[in-house]
Amino acid sequence: MTTIATDRPRSEPALPDPRGPLSAGLTAALTTPGLPAPGVDVASAADPYGEDLQLALYLCYELHYRGFAAVAEDREWDPALMPLRREMESRFLGALRADVPAGRGTDEAFGELLVESTDHHGSPAYHLEHHGELWQLREYAALRSLYHLKEADPHAWVIPRLRGRAKAGMVAIEYDEFGAGRAENIHAQLFADLMTDLGLDTAYGHYLESAPAVALATVNMMTLFGLHRSLRGALVGHFACVEVTSSPGSRRLAAAMRRTGAGPAAERFYAEHVEADAVHEQVVRREVIGGLLADEPHLEADVAFGADATVFLEDRLAAHLLGAWRAGRSALRTG
Numbered sequence: 001m002t003t004i005a006t007d008r009p010r011s012e013p014a015l016p017d018p019r020g021p022l023s024a025g026l027t028a029a030l031t032t033p034g035l036p037a038p039g040v041d042v043a044s045a046a047d048p049y050g051e052d053l054q055l056a057l058y059l060c061y062e063l064h065y066r067g068f069a070a071v072a073e074d075r076e077w078d079p080a081l082m083p084l085r086r087e088m089e090s091r092f093l094g095a096l097r098a099d100v101p102a103g104r105g106t107d108e109a110f111g112e113l114l115v116e117s118t119d120h121h122g123s124p125a126y127h128l129e130h131h132g133e134l135w136q137l138r139e140y141a142a143l144r145s146l147y148h149l150k151e152a153d154p155h156a157w158v159i160p161r162l163r164g165r166a167k168a169g170m171v172a173i174e175y176d177e178f179g180a181g182r183a184e185n186i187h188a189q190l191f192a193d194l195m196t197d198l199g200l201d202t203a204y205g206h207y208l209e210s211a212p213a214v215a216l217a218t219v220n221m222m223t224l225f226g227l228h229r230s231l232r233g234a235l236v237g238h239f240a241c242v243e244v245t246s247s248p249g250s251r252r253l254a255a256a257m258r259r260t261g262a263g264p265a266a267e268r269f270y271a272e273h274v275e276a277d278a279v280h281e282q283v284v285r286r287e288v289i290g291g292l293l294a295d296e297p298h299l300e301a302d303v304a305f306g307a308d309a310t311v312f313l314e315d316r317l318a319a320h321l322l323g324a325w326r327a328g329r330s331a332l333r334t335g
Helices: 021-031 040-044 051-062 079-099 106-113 124-130 134-148 164-177 187-197 213-227 229-260 264-295 297-326
Strands: none
Touching (some): 021 040, 021 051, 040 079, 051 079, 051 213, 106 229, 106 264, 124 297, 134 213, 229 297, 264 297
């Protein structure tokens, strides 16, 4: 592969510290020409939800977004990395399929999501609305920045794999996510503005070091779904789950920002999502899911799987956040 050009500045984030033999070997291979990536046996032995595999998978996936300052841009599709990436994906996807309900339809999967639970014990948004302190809001935003600073990007990969109603509905929602033609209204920019109000660093990828595996997994899943045409149904299910559940949570988070005096931009990001995602919910259910299944009815189980896998990983992250905060400790990774 070619080496990094030295006649132009690089603005990509720095590579994070490894978290085990898998991410250590991958980091070395990405930065040392000719050094092979770890063998698939290393990935086969790793915990599919663990720090080492989730960071290594994140490093591979990030090459499709902004990349890293120390890594040549043409490593994105380096064939030498593909066996390792495929094994990590297989481990992660296999674990998800084993841990979420099988054989469900979309009516069952989404019927549960359309009714907000009256049990708020496991809800970070409810906790932040009523009990959260400013430092907890800052931690929440820092971890969510790994997603929100690329908010609509992974979902755009599904557009060329859709047609008709599904494609038109998806593009309509993505148009809003990307600011409806105005750069200052791109949702990723609105989140950066939120971070500024909270006194956080807005540099892309800045909080990767602080993100535990349970946070990385939520981002890795949508990239996994986005990069594989065979998982287009799962990506639609993930996207629909996010849109269906966003409005109630965003309302609570806007109230949390207001209660703690976080700032107008911090409140605006979530207030914007209350209204926008209420509309998006209807479009994604009727046009995106409805259109996709009208064209490809055999994908219904995949759509349900995408939604259920999203709920599963979000519940794991919620348990981590609330467990730490209720114990009075940071939810960020410290080493």
